[in-house]
Amino acid sequence: MSVERENSIEPITEAALQAQIERQSMEVDIACVGFGPATGGFLTKLVEAWNANPADPAFVSKMAPGMPLQVLCYERADDLGAGVSGVVTKARGIRASFPSLNPGEIPMAANVTSERVLYLLDPIGASRRSSVLRCADLALRLGGRVLVKDHAFELPYTPDFLNKHDGLVLSIGQFNQWVASQLMASGLVQIWPGTPVCAPLRKGDAVTGIRLADQGVDKFGSPGEGYMSGMDVRARLTVVGDGPVGQVGHALDTDEKPPQDWALGMKFVIELPEGGDEQLSPGTVWHTFGYPEPEIFGFMYVHPGRLVSIGIFVPSWMHDPSRTVYRYLQHYIQHPVLWRVLKNGTLRSWGAKSLEESGRRGEPSLSGDGFVRIGEGSGSTNMLTGSGVDEAWTTGTQLGEAVLELLRADRPFTRENLAATYEKRRRESWVERGAREAENARNGFHRGFVRGLLGMALAGYTRGRLSFNLDERRARHQIRAFSLGTAESRQLNDAATLARSEGRALHDALLTVRGWPEIACDGRLLISQQDALLIGGKVQAAPGFADHVRFRNLQFCAECDEKTCVAMCSGQAITEGGDGLPSFEREKCIHCGGCVWNCRHENVEFRAGAGGLHSGEN
Numbered sequence: 245m246s247v248e249r250e251n252s253i254e255p256i257t258e259a260a261l262q263a264q265i266e267r268q269s270m271e272v273d274i275a276c277v278g279f280g281p282a283t284g285g286f287l288t289k290l291v292e293a294w295n296a297n298p299a300d301p302a303f304v305s306k307m308a309p310g311m312p313l314q315v316l317c318y319e320r321a322d323d324l325g326a327g328v329s330g331v332v333t334k335a336r337g338i339r340a341s342f343p344s345l346n347p348g349e350i351p352m353a354a355n356v357t358s359e360r361v362l363y364l365l366d367p368i369g370a371s372r373r374s375s376v377l378r379c380a381d382l383a384l385r386l387g388g389r390v391l392v393k394d395h396a397f398e399l400p401y402t403p404d405f406l407n408k409h410d411g412l413v414l415s416i417g418q419f420n421q422w423v424a425s426q427l428m429a430s431g432l433v434q435i436w437p438g439t440p441v442c443a444p445l446r447k448g449d450a451v452t453g454i455r456l457a458d459q460g461v462d463k464f465g466s467p468g469e470g471y472m473s474g475m476d477v478r479a480r481l482t483v484v485g486d487g488p489v490g491q492v493g494h495a496l497d498t499d500e501k502p503p504q505d506w507a508l509g510m511k512f513v514i515e516l517p518e519g520g521d522e523q524l525s526p527g528t529v530w531h532t533f534g535y536p537e538p539e540i541f542g543f544m545y546v547h548p549g550r551l552v553s554i555g556i557f558v559p560s561w562m563h564d565p566s567r568t569v570y571r572y573l574q575h576y577i578q579h580p581v582l583w584r585v586l587k588n589g590t591l592r593s594w595g596a597k598s599l600e601e602s603g604r605r606g607e608p609s610l611s612g613d614g615f616v617r618i619g620e621g622s623g624s625t626n627m628l629t630g631s632g633v634d635e636a637w638t639t640g641t642q643l644g645e646a647v648l649e650l651l652r653a654d655r656p657f658t659r660e661n662l663a664a665t666y667e668k669r670r671r672e673s674w675v676e677r678g679a680r681e682a683e684n685a686r687n688g689f690h691r692g693f694v695r696g697l698l699g700m701a702l703a704g705y706t707r708g709r710l711s712f713n714l715d716e717r718r719a720r721h722q723i724r725a726f727s728l729g730t731a732e733s734r735q736l737n738d739a740a741t742l743a744r745s746e747g748r749a750l751h752d753a754l755l756t757v758r759g760w761p762e763i764a765c766d767g768r769l770l771i772s773q774q775d776a777l778l779i780g781g782k783v784q785a786a787p788g789f790a791d792h793v794r795f796r797n798l799q800f801c802a803e804c805d806e807k808t809c810v811a812m813c814s815g816q817a818i819t820e821g822g823d824g825l826p827s828f829e830r831e832k833c834i835h836c837g838g839c840v841w842n843c844r845h846e847n848v849e850f851r852a853g854a855g856g857l858h859s860g861e862n
């Protein structure tokens with residue numbers, strides 16, 4: 245098979261060389277990459293001090309003499325409310341930043357009012373359950389309606405480590421917008437959406453700032469009409485808050501970074517019908533596990549205004565290469581215990597995003613000369629409590645305090661100074677204590693679902709003192725290969741043949757051959773994935789940017805049976821072309837980052853890119 249493709253060639257043109265020479269640059273005091281909860285927490289801490297005393301010596305700029313501290317933040321997405329997340333959070337750090345926080349001021353926010361944990365049995369018989377699990381399910385069913393109602397078994401109480409009593413239900417998009425509007429109003433910080441940062445600027449091991457992505461280029465990055473080379477923003481401190489799959493964070497990773505576990509989280513925002521069968525009050529929280537596959541955890545959170553966030557996480561340690569999240573989510577919402585509430589609802593928007601699942605265990609170096617990491621990309625997510633937003637926010641506020649301390653003392657942002665101020669605060673805080681307890685909580689899942697649950701309970705109830713050992717395999721090695729001759733391999737081939745003959749996506753075909761019933765689309769709540777790309781603010785790809793997904797070596801793709809990049813792609817942006825090779829459509833990519841960790845050959849290169857999913861409700 246020929247593996248010649250245009251994207252294997254990257255021309256360097258005269259215009260590009262000229263542009264390199266003419267690249268503009270500016271100097272600021274602090275440059276931030278990405279605007280999520282972590283950077284929100286950082287900037288909020290700075291603005292809090294600025295509002296209290298603008299004459300504070302901390303706010304004298306060194307880069308622009310006579311001006312206040314120059315603080316700029318660049319966000320890749322086209323608007324600041326493009327985040328994707330549940331969210332239920334204890335909001336410990338968020339409430340510390342806003343002591344008189346009134347959820348009524350934030351659209352879609354509510355205090356947590358009730359919480360349930362449900363084990364979902366399989367009403368269809370399609371999920372891959374082990375014989376142990378099948379026996380457990382049978383035993384539960386024999387208990388009749390006392391134990392099982394609507395094919396769900398409710399735990400008698402929510403384990404302490406999981407509960408979010410006194411917490412908040414939020415829409416991360418709305419929360420980010422609410423935070424950003426207060427920050428911008430302060431006059432201290434500027435936040436620029438639609439501005440991807442392509443790389444850190446380095447001088448030896450030190451980071452001296454960031455480079456913004458070129459614009460006015462074709463899909464391969466070659467300058468075209470209206471070419472504008474990305475500016476170099478030199479900064480005394482670069483704050484890396486670009487989340488789990490950010491390019492700047494990854495560029496700073498070293499070989500010592502431990503292997504990471506991942507999950508792809510996808511969620512729907514659904515509007516419930518007025519006067520539906522069962523009315524759930526805002527602040528209702530359901531955690532689920534066991535369905536559509538045992539390894540897939542799910543959630544449902546109720547917002548004010550009859551809106552519900554509902555979603556699932558498909559983890560790397562599921563091993564199975566059929567990881568079609570959108571279709572799995574459609575089956576999930578039709579589980580009888582959820583469908584009772586959701587049927588007749590309307591899909592308002594949806595989204596997906598990768599989640600760095602190893603937390604503290606996957607922590608990279610937190611700081612270096614001229615740069616520092618905060619938030620999920622720094623390993624802050626706690627997978628025992630299922631909490632990432634508050635931890636990310638708090639690492640941001642800890643950095644804010646550290647930066648103010650260093651600015652006031654006129655000390656430079658060296659690795660040593662950042663370790664003595666930021667890292668010290670972080671290590672002494674509840675974020676670190678929680679992270680340590682959670683560190684090994686999910687190890688058991690590498691060796692099966694039942695062992696995983698036991699491991700989580702063990703770590704949860706002993707505060708991390710007891711847990712299973714880790715089977716330390718990189719995410720790409722967790723994907724089971726389809727070796728020729730096995731039943732799985734035959735299923736894949738059947739699926740691929742079906743997909744090609746019917747002109748349908750491999751995503752759908754894979755689950756169909758595995759016994760999942762076709763989705764009866766109703767045009768309202770159950771809609772095709774292609775139609776979903778057009779709702780909820782739509783997927784957009786701002787013109788003039790290069791493709792941000794590249795396949796490094798097409799020879800690997802030619803020899804790849806699994807094509808997990810295709811099966812996993814949240815937006816159906818990666819499809820199998822007629823030549824059997826994957827092809828990428830930027831206009832459909834929602835920037836979930838799933839393709840980065842779903843290739844057995846680590847053959848996907850994920851660069852900084854603009855656009856993606858637009859939805860203020862996610």
Ligand SMILES: Cc1cc2nc3c(=O)[nH]c(=O)nc-3n(C[C@H](O)[C@H](O)[C@H](O)COP(=O)(O)OP(=O)(O)OC[C@H]3O[C@@H](n4cnc5c(N)ncnc54)[C@H](O)[C@@H]3O)c2cc1C
Nearest residue numbers: 278280281282320329330331332441487509619620632633
């Ligand atoms: C479906 C789902 C449900 C979840 N539910 C919960 C929950 O219920 N509770 C909870 O606490 N947590 C939850 N989480 C986890 C939570 O969303 C994350 O832990 C949290 O958002 C991390 O915040 P962050 O600021 O570190 O990173 P992010 O929120 O990922 O923000 C990083 C930002 O950086 C931007 N960026 C990336 N690269 C670049 C670049 N090169 N240039 C410029 N900008 C860039 C991104 O666009 C993004 O806006 C959930 C996650 C998902 C996916």
Ligand code: SF4
Nearest residue numbers: 800801804808809843
């Ligand atoms: S999974 Fe990797 S090797 Fe296989 S087709 Fe996709 S990018 Fe190529």
Ligand code: SF4
Nearest residue numbers: 813833834836837839
């Ligand atoms: S191509 Fe885009 S939508 Fe598809 S998996 Fe990669 S980041 Fe997600």
